[in-house]
Amino acid sequence: MAEWLYEAGIGEVRAALVEDGEIIEARIERDGEGPRVGAIVAAKLVEAARGKGGLIVLDCPGAPQATLVEVPASTATGARLTVEITRMALRERGRDKPARARLAEPGGALAAGPDLRARIAASGTPVVDLRSTDPDRLEQAGWSELIDCVRAGHWPFDSGALWVDATPAMVLIDIDGEGDALALARSGARAAAAVIRRCDIGGSIGIDFPSLPDRAGRHAVDAAVDAALPAPFERTAVNGFGLMQIIRRRDRPSLIEQVCLDPVATDAALLLRQGERAQGTGALTLTARASVIDHIAAHPAWVHALQNRSGRPVFLVADAAMKGAGHAQ
Structure with a gap:
C-alpha cells in the first residue's frame, strides 16, 4: 500500500510517496523559499x-x-x-x-498557505511522520540515491538511461541506450514519466526519443507516455525526429530545481539531517566546505534546533578539502 513518509527536518521538510519500497514522488520544502501557493x-x-x-x-x-x-x-x-x-x-x-x-477575494484573512505536510495529507494517502530516532525509512526507500540521480541528471533504467537537464527554456530529457529503437523508446517513455512525477517537474518538458521511422511506432510511444504520466498534462505527438513536448502545471519549484540550482542549501540540509541522526555523546561537529558551513551559521535557529534535538553542543568546522554535504560526528 502506498504511504507518504514525512520528515520535519531542520531548515527543510521532506516527504516521499513510497509504494512497494520505491519512491514514487519526492518533495522538499525549505525555509526561506518565499510565500507558498495559496498564501x-x-x-x-x-x-x-x-x-x-x-x-x-x-x-x-x-x-x-x-x-x-x-x-x-x-x-x-x-x-x-x-x-x-x-x-x-x-x-x-x-x-x-x-x-x-x-x-485576493475581498475580506480574506492573511494566511501562509498550505505547507507540504498539509498538501500530502489532503491527498488522502496515509501519512507517516518520521522522527530522527526512528529507523531511517526514507533512506531505506532510496532517498540518498534519488538525490544523487537528481544532482547527476542521470537516471538508469532497465534498457538504458535518461539524461535530464533543467534549462531556462524547458527541462530536457534525453533517452540513451542500445538495441531495438521501439523497445528502447517505450521503456524510456515509462522511465521519463516516472522521473517527471517523482521530481514534480512542471512547465515545458522536452523528451528526445530514439528516431522511429514508422507512424505506428510513434503512436505506441505516445500511448506509453499517456499510460504512465498522471493527468493533467498536454503533449505533442512524437515527431519524425523523436521529439515530444509536454506541458504540465508549474506552480512551485521542482525537486530538480531545488537540488541542482541551490547546491549549498541542498548540502546544508543533508548535513543537518546527518547531524540529527548521528550517534554518540558529547560535542557534535559538522564539517563541510566553507559555503555550506557559512550557510548554516547564517541561520542560528538551525544550530539551536539541532542542539535541542540531539542533546549535544554543536560546532561548525569549515574544511576546504571536504566535498559534498560533508559529515557529522
Whole structure:
C-alpha cells in the first residue's frame, strides 16, 4: 500500500510517496523559499501597466517582489493590496522568476498557505511522520540515491538511461541506450514519466526519443507516455525526429530545481539531517566546505534546533578539502 513518509527536518521538510519500497514522488520544502501557493499576503503596488499586470512588493521577510496578473485601472502606484500567491518564486539557471499573484477575494484573512505536510495529507494517502530516532525509512526507500540521480541528471533504467537537464527554456530529457529503437523508446517513455512525477517537474518538458521511422511506432510511444504520466498534462505527438513536448502545471519549484540550482542549501540540509541522526555523546561537529558551513551559521535557529534535538553542543568546522554535504560526528 502506498504511504507518504514525512520528515520535519531542520531548515527543510521532506516527504516521499513510497509504494512497494520505491519512491514514487519526492518533495522538499525549505525555509526561506518565499510565500507558498495559496498564501494570502499584504503587498504594495510599485509598478503597473495600464489594463495589464503589475509589480508588487510582498510584506514578507526579505520584501520579495511578485508579479500581479491584473491591476484594476483605477489602482495607483503605491496602493496597498491583499493578494493570493498563485505560483511560488522559481529559480532558473542564470535568472530567477518572482512569485506570481492575483488580487485576493475581498475580506480574506492573511494566511501562509498550505505547507507540504498539509498538501500530502489532503491527498488522502496515509501519512507517516518520521522522527530522527526512528529507523531511517526514507533512506531505506532510496532517498540518498534519488538525490544523487537528481544532482547527476542521470537516471538508469532497465534498457538504458535518461539524461535530464533543467534549462531556462524547458527541462530536457534525453533517452540513451542500445538495441531495438521501439523497445528502447517505450521503456524510456515509462522511465521519463516516472522521473517527471517523482521530481514534480512542471512547465515545458522536452523528451528526445530514439528516431522511429514508422507512424505506428510513434503512436505506441505516445500511448506509453499517456499510460504512465498522471493527468493533467498536454503533449505533442512524437515527431519524425523523436521529439515530444509536454506541458504540465508549474506552480512551485521542482525537486530538480531545488537540488541542482541551490547546491549549498541542498548540502546544508543533508548535513543537518546527518547531524540529527548521528550517534554518540558529547560535542557534535559538522564539517563541510566553507559555503555550506557559512550557510548554516547564517541561520542560528538551525544550530539551536539541532542542539535541542540531539542533546549535544554543536560546532561548525569549515574544511576546504571536504566535498559534498560533508559529515557529522
